[in-house]
Amino acid sequence: MHPDIHLTLHHARAAELRAEAGASRPLRARQAHHLRARLGWTLVEVGLRLATRPGTAAAAH
Template identity: 60%
Template sequence: MHPETHLALHHTRAAALRAEADAYRLAAQTKRPYDFRTRLGWTLVEVGLRLASPGPAFAH
């Protein structure tokens, strides 16, 4: 393949990848309402782990 052709294909592919990354970033920004659900989910996991773990031993 001629070097200039290879370079042109490289530039085209790089531009396509940048456009795809930009589109992904924009799509990821619109999914921010799930942050509350994520925090709530992890809080429930933490509470469940605390309830499931054995507590400190009490002296009688």
């Protein structure tokens, strides 16, 4: 048996499990997860803008 076959089988099984988990999660939970992710990235963007704005203490360091 080729050593890479185990890795290929692992990836295939992981994809199956991800698909099952995504299908079993209620729509409301998926929407909440998406909203939290968008909010998190928005906060990161705002923080980066504040930290790099000229004239702020963070930008002077």
